[in-house]
Amino acid sequence: MPSYKGIFPGTFTMGNVVCGFLAILSAFEGNITTACWFVILAAFLDALDGRVARLSGGASQFGIELDSLADFLSFGIAPAVLVHSIKLSSLGKWGWVISIVYIMAAAYRLARFNLLAETEEKKDFLGLPVPAAAVTLVSFIIFCYNL
Secondary structure: OOOOOOHHHHHHHHHHHHHHHHHHHHHHOOOHHHHHHHHHHHHHHHHHHHHHHHHHOOOOHHHHHHHHHHHHHHHHHHHHHHHHHHOHHHHOHHHHHHHHHHHHHHHHHHHHHHHHHHHOOOOOOOOOOHHHHHHHHHHHHHHHHHO
């Protein structure tokens, strides 16, 4: 009999994916603050999915991997696209390079987290978590747009 314990936390993870994609689309359409709020909503859903998985007994290696893919989209790619669209595009290819470096750093950080999650050595955080970096960045953008 298959286990359906992972469906409920997976719903939050998929909400994270949808928010990341909507943030990218909003950035392309010039709706900057909307894009930022989608990243913040993705962070809220990301915080919930892990808690729900532990509470429901639905935590799994698949869930960890899926969560990292969602995080890469919402907190790696979406903020890079957002910042590139509002500021870095004026720098030409250097703007691409800066955006790519942020994306690569996010991918590296998430892969390292997954490796540590597998070996049960993740007692302390090493570096800034990718969702915290993205939320800090988009919060600053919202703050600047409201001034």
